[in-house]
Amino acid sequence: MTEPAIKVKNLVKIYGELHAVDDISFDVQMGEVFAFLGPNGAGKTTTVEIIETIRSPTSGEVDILGLDIKKNRKEIIQRIGVLPQEFSSFDRITTRETLQYFYRLFEGGRDIDELLKMVGLEDERDKWYMNLSGGLKQRLGIAVALVNDPEVVFLDEPTTGLDPRARRDTWEVIKTLKKEGKTIFLTTHYMEEAEALADKVAIISKGKIIARGSPNELIDAHCGTIHITVRGGGYETKEIAKEMGFSYDTPGNGDIIIDVSSSEQVLPVLNRLKEKGVRYDGFDVRKANLEEVFLALTGQALCEEGEKE
Ligand SMILES: Nc1ncnc2c1ncn2[C@@H]1O[C@H](COP(=O)(O)OP(=O)(O)OP(=O)(O)O)[C@@H](O)[C@H]1O
Numbered sequence: 001m002t003e004p005a006i007k008v009k010n011l012v013k014i015y016g017e018l019h020a021v022d023d024i025s026f027d028v029q030m031g032e033v034f035a036f037l038g039p040n041g042a043g044k045t046t047t048v049e050i051i052e053t054i055r056s057p058t059s060g061e062v063d064i065l066g067l068d069i070k071k072n073r074k075e076i077i078q079r080i081g082v083l084p085q086e087f088s089s090f091d092r093i094t095t096r097e098t099l100q101y102f103y104r105l106f107e108g109g110r111d112i113d114e115l116l117k118m119v120g121l122e123d124e125r126d127k128w129y130m131n132l133s134g135g136l137k138q139r140l141g142i143a144v145a146l147v148n149d150p151e152v153v154f155l156d157e158p159t160t161g162l163d164p165r166a167r168r169d170t171w172e173v174i175k176t177l178k179k180e181g182k183t184i185f186l187t188t189h190y191m192e193e194a195e196a197l198a199d200k201v202a203i204i205s206k207g208k209i210i211a212r213g214s215p216n217e218l219i220d221a222h223c224g225t226i227h228i229t230v231r232g233g234g235y236e237t238k239e240i241a242k243e244m245g246f247s248y249d250t251p252g253n254g255d256i257i258i259d260v261s262s263s264e265q266v267l268p269v270l271n272r273l274k275e276k277g278v279r280y281d282g283f284d285v286r287k288a289n290l291e292e293v294f295l296a297l298t299g300q301a302l303c304e305e306g307e308k309e
């Protein structure tokens with residue numbers, strides 16, 4: 001097996017009394033999209049900025065591309081790309097000029113016009129930074145992170161505050177980077193983002209990693225529930241759920257959501273509805289998601305109410 005792109009061992013960062021990062025260890029493999037998922041204040045930015053050599057750890061070891069963060073800062077900076085959580089450029093320089101500025105700082109890298117095309121900013125190349133929308137500013141930030149043609153790209157909450165359309169455009173850029181073979185360290189508190197993009201996820205809460213694996217592994221290990229939504233199912237559907245010993249939920253729109261614990265239990269429920277001649281408008285079957293995994297692990301929701309799409 002090839003060496004991991006990033007190796008983190010017993011990493012700790014203490015601010016006063018606060019253990020912002022509390023003894024975490026994990027690896028990120030070459031070429032994978034790794035999502036670091038956790039709520040506000042969990043310790044995501046602190047961890048990622050230590051790996052990027054921007055902050056120093058209280059203790060612990062971090063290697064990136066086989067280089068020790070304490071000894072090889074200069075080389076690491078040349079070989080990584082960073083979109084910080086609060087990216088901004090100068091108000092009165094254009095999109096293209098921003099990229100030229102960073103290109104010169106790195107003394108070369110990727111072709112700027114190709115980069116503009118890749119992130120979909122060709123039409124904005126001559127616009128001042130201050131006149132770009134939030135989504136376009138974030139995309140420029142991603143382009144800046146790529147200007148030195150890095151092997152590992154860090155994106156700290158690249159889609160926070162974006163509308164669903166702009167978020168999906170950013171997801172496409174991330175998928176393109178993965179196809180190019182880049183290793184991507186994605187920090188997010190959107191579970192659907194981790195589910196859509198990540199090969200591996202680490203869930204961080206209060207400075208500790210509380211679960212790690214692929215999205216499917218995490219769901220199967222911590223929350224194997226399958227939800228069968230019977231649209232317009234009504235009273236008879238509830239009776240069937242009770243009779244078969246399954247719990248159910250009534251979201252208030254006439255739907256009944258029956259929770260079963262394995263895929264083998266789905267068909268018997270549907271057969272029973274048919275046998276009993278229950279009339280309903282349709283159904284869908286859905287696995288639990290990472291949001292529910294987080295809830296199962298911590299007893300807390302990952303996103304604030306209203307923060308989801
Ligand atoms: N320079 C600092 N000095 C003191 N405390 C800090 C410092 N930086 C971060 N913290 C604290 O460390 C904890 C983790 O912060 P961090 O920014 O890493 O969280 P995060 O997971 O990135 O959160 P968010 O989703 O809000 O960006 C928080 O309680 C924060 O207040």
Ligand SMILES: [Mg+2]
Pocket residue numbers: 044045046085156
């Ligand atoms: Mg952060």
